[in-house]
Amino acid sequence: MIQKKGLGVSNGYSKAKAFVLKKAKVEFEHRYVTDVNAEMNRLNVALDETAKQIESLKEESLQRIGEKNAEIFDAHLMMLTDDTYKERIKYFICDERKDAVYAVDMTKNELKKTFEAIDDEYMRARAADICDISDRLMRNLMGEKDVDISSITEPSVIIAHDLTPSDTARIGSSPVVGFATEIGGKTSHSAIMAAAMNIPAVVALGEGFINDIKNGDLVLIDGREGHIYINPTEDIIKEFDEKKDRYEKEEKRLATFKDKQGVTKDGKRVIIEGNIGTPQDVDKVIENGGEGIGLFRSEFLFMDKTTLPTEEEQFEAYKSVVEKMKDKPVIIRTLDIGGDKNVPALNLPKEENPFLGYRAIRICLHRPHFFKVQARALLRASAFGNLRVMFPMISALEEVKAAKQIFEEAKQELKENNIKFDENIKIGIMIEIPAAAVNAMTLGKYVDFFSIGTNDLIQYSCAVDRINEKISNLYKPLHPSVLRLIKMVGDAAAKNNIECGVCGEMGGSRGMSAILVGLGCTNLSMSASKILRTKDFISRWTYDECKKIAEDMISAESAEENEKYFNEKLKPLTEF
Ligand code: PEP
Ligand code: MG
Numbered sequence: 411m412i413q414k415k416g417l418g419v420s421n422g423y424s425k426a427k428a429f430v431l432k433k434a435k436v437e438f439e440h441r442y443v444t445d446v447n448a449e450m451n452r453l454n455v456a457l458d459e460t461a462k463q464i465e466s467l468k469e470e471s472l473q474r475i476g477e478k479n480a481e482i483f484d485a486h487l488m489m490l491t492d493d494t495y496k497e498r499i500k501y502f503i504c505d506e507r508k509d510a511v512y513a514v515d516m517t518k519n520e521l522k523k524t525f526e527a528i529d530d531e532y533m534r535a536r537a538a539d540i541c542d543i544s545d546r547l548m549r550n551l552m553g554e555k556d557v558d559i560s561s562i563t564e565p566s567v568i569i570a571h572d573l574t575p576s577d578t579a580r581i582g583s584s585p586v587v588g589f590a591t592e593i594g595g596k597t598s599h600s601a602i603m604a605a606a607m608n609i610p611a612v613v614a615l616g617e618g619f620i621n622d623i624k625n626g627d628l629v630l631i632d633g634r635e636g637h638i639y640i641n642p643t644e645d646i647i648k649e650f651d652e653k654k655d656r657y658e659k660e661e662k663r664l665a666t667f668k669d670k671q672g673v674t675k676d677g678k679r680v681i682i683e684g685n686i687g688t689p690q691d692v693d694k695v696i697e698n699g700g701e702g703i704g705l706f707r708s709e710f711l712f713m714d715k716t717t718l719p720t721e722e723e724q725f726e727a728y729k730s731v732v733e734k735m736k737d738k739p740v741i742i743r744t745l746d747i748g749g750d751k752n753v754p755a756l757n758l759p760k761e762e763n764p765f766l767g768y769r770a771i772r773i774c775l776h777r778p779h780f781f782k783v784q785a786r787a788l789l790r791a792s793a794f795g796n797l798r799v800m801f802p803m804i805s806a807l808e809e810v811k812a813a814k815q816i817f818e819e820a821k822q823e824l825k826e827n828n829i830k831f832d833e834n835i836k837i838g839i840m841i842e843i844p845a846a847a848v849n850a851m852t853l854g855k856y857v858d859f860f861s862i863g864t865n866d867l868i869q870y871s872c873a874v875d876r877i878n879e880k881i882s883n884l885y886k887p888l889h890p891s892v893l894r895l896i897k898m899v900g901d902a903a904a905k906n907n908i909e910c911g912v913c914g915e916m917g918g919s920r921g922m923s924a925i926l927v928g929l930g931c932t933n934l935s936m937s938a939s940k941i942l943r944t945k946d947f948i949s950r951w952t953y954d955e956c957k958k959i960a961e962d963m964i965s966a967e968s969a970e971e972n973e974k975y976f977n978e979k980l981k982p983l984t985e986f
Contacts, residue, residue: 411642412622414615416590418636419601421939422610423654424588425647428627428640429566430620431559431577436548441509449503453510456550461490463546467576477690482575482603486543495521511551518544532713533752535598542574559584567629569620573600581607588631590638592619604633605939612636660986664942668699672934672945678953680927682945683739683935685913689730694938699945702739704861704935705800705913706731708784709746712753718780724787732795739796741838741861741911741935744784744813746770746802750877765866765875770803775812785820792832800861804839804846810856842866842914847895854906862899862931864914868892887916888972893929893964900930909933920947921980927953928960943984950983 443449468483489495495517502513518540525537549555559568559580568581568589578600581589587609594600594613604611610633623629623640630639630650634657639646672682683704684695688711695703711719711727719727732740747753748761748769761767774781788799801813814837824831841847842863850860864887869876871892874885886892896912903910911933916922918936920943926934927948934944951959959979966972 411646412640413642413646414619414638416612416615416636416638417595418611418633419594419596419598419613420604420607420609420611420633421657422588422608422633423650423657424567424610424629424631424633425650425654426565426567426587426629428569428623428625428629429562429586430623430625431568431570431573432620433571436511436515436545436552436554438511438515438548438552440512442507442512443503443509444507446504446507449510450500452551453499453503453513456510456547457490457496459550460543460547461487463550464490464543464576467580470580471578481690482539486539486575489539490543490547511548514544514548514551528752535595538572538574538598542576545574546576559586562586567631569623569629571617571620572598575603578603581609588629588633590615590619590629590631592617612638656986664946667942667945667949668697670699670945670949672701672948674927674948674951674953674956676952676954678927679932680923680948681909681911681933682941682948683741683911683933684938684941685918685935686731686938689727689734691938692731692734695941696734698938698941700738700938700941702741702796702933702935703731703735704741704911704917704933706740706742707746708742708744709751709753712745712747712755713751715753716755718753718755721783721787721790724784725790728788728791728797729794732791732797735795737796739798741798741800741859741913742788742791743800743802743840744771744781744788745774748773765869771801771809771813772803775809775816778816781813781816782820782823785817786824789817789820789824789831789835790829792835793830797832798836798838798859800838800840800859802840802863803842803866804853805843806845807849807853807856810839810853814856838908840866840913841899842870844871844895847899850899850902851905854902854908857908859909859911860899860903861911861913861933861935862896864892864896864912864916867895867914868916871895886969886973887919887922888925888963888976889969890964890966890972893925893960893972896926896931897929897960897964903932904930911935918944920944921976921984923947924951924956924980925960925963927951928956928958929964947984 464483464486468480472480498517499513502508502516521540522537526534528534559577562584565585565587568586571592572594573591590612591600592615601613610631612631627640630642672680681701683702684700685705686703687707728742749765791797804810836858838857838859840863841860865876868885868887872884872886874881900910909932910930912926912931913935917934918940923934923944963972
């Protein structure tokens with residue numbers, strides 16, 4: 411038996427025979443050409459053929475993984491037709507006289523290096539896309555065929571070094587029940603697509619793992635904990651089957667919460683909403699019974715692009731979300747970039763302390779014309795549903811006033827042009843800087859709602875960079891000081907008679923949800939996959955019990971004391 415632990419990136423359990431996908435590297439000789447025109451023609455034919463193949467992969471995958479995930483192939487088409495990419499290949503052919511295959515390989519390696527050097531996990535993962543399209547193009551130039559996953563005829567677990575988006579699209583129409591790869595991370599395509607297809611998957615099992623496995627070996631995949639077993643013992647199989655059974659029963663039980671409102675055991679209403687990054691994410695929130703969108707991170711419309719989205723593009727995106735959510739509330743956060751989120755189109759200089767620097771509302775107030783484009787798009791979309799606007803990274807009242815002023819100007823412009831919008835649109839702020847939390851009583855007089863960004867609030871309260879692994883042990887959601895800040899915000903919201911939401915990760919941690927309710931939070935927003943289990947967890951406590959837990963925790967002397975309390979009293983109830 412072989413047993414290994416990797417990173418579980420898509421929940422669930424599967425048991426099936428292994429299909430080992432060993433892809434030969436694209437092998438070629440370094441050749442030079444004299445007739446560069448003929449070589450350019452050869453390249454153009456292969457580019458067309460590659461584009462056609464990607465188009466048909468997109469068609470194949472639409473059904474199974476949905477429009478949003480199939481968009482990866484649009485991105486591939488864009489890369490393939492991108493001038494920088496083609497110009498670079500042309501340079502290697504025309505100036506260095508390399509043959510087309512060699513020229514594509516050179517371009518691939520250069521771009522791969524560039525992507526891998528970017529300080530952003532998502533962008534780094536795009537290196538895999540460059541390799542995928544380039545390898546396809548090189549194979550086409552050499553007249554080679556792709557390895558065919560669609561030849562799999564019986565339920566199988568794919569074992570591979572990595573899965574390209576093209577491979578994953580093929581999985582869609584084959585009886586593949588899980589996969590395990592040597593490399594990859596939470597944001598790699600294989601991970602994202604596995605989750606979209608509901609196929610258990612474990613990645614990052616380590617180089618060389620594939621060599622120990624043969625086609626037909628029995629494989630067990632535990633996508634929750636990231637375990638994989640090859641040719642397991644009877645005892646392991648028995649234990650695995652029990653876990654699988656418990657998991658499936660729990661999933662069925664949670665599904666009964668879909669159409670229920672979020673409410674405590676004694677009937678106190680807690681609105682459970684979803685966080686989204688793109689309009690397509692709304693579907694998952696609806697599928698999981700979300701009662702609204704508590705956070706639409708609008709910056710995702712701006713990232714990953716070389717030009718800024720126009721007012722029209724933004725309007726269409728916002729409108730599609732509010733329309734899909736019908737009359738349910740949709741909170742759209744204005745651009746929150748900087749920190750770990752980069753917008754190449756803005757060409758912002760690198761900073762020494764990006765999380766404390768030129769970011770979010772600070773950029774928008776510094777560039778009011780740019781901000782007004784978003785304001786107009788949001789206001790226009792507000793005519794089509796229950797849209798609310800939220801400003802991120804507020805540290806002081808002046809910022810709230812200035813941002814609202816820009817919205818007033820945008821309203822005026824729309825009125826002058828007879829363009830409809832919601833005159834009573836609600837405007838709220840994120841509370842994610844301790845200065846804002848402490849001053850919440852005053853800020854509450856000027857806004858329609860609060861939403862606590864615990865990810866940043868913890869980072870700034872504990873002075874711990876949220877993405878620095880080395881100090882992650884100091885990042886303490888249960889620090890009594892953090893909890894006291896949240897209580898100040900909850901109290902201020904109640905006094906001002908406004909909603910107090912939470913849209914950071916803490917909101918979606920089911921154990922923590924009871925504490926947050928006890929601290930005065932009225933709305934919890936989280937990724938779609940956490941909505942049902944949070945509704946379930948909340949329903950097991952009375953409001954008084956939540957308040958008691960919160961009181962115990964804010965009077966604790968240390969985070970450790972609270973962690974112990976959490977592990978003994980709350981965590982066991984989250985397990986099954
Ligand atoms: C937060 O800070 O908690 C939050 C929700 O915003 P983001 O994670 O996008 O910074
Ligand atoms: Mg934040």
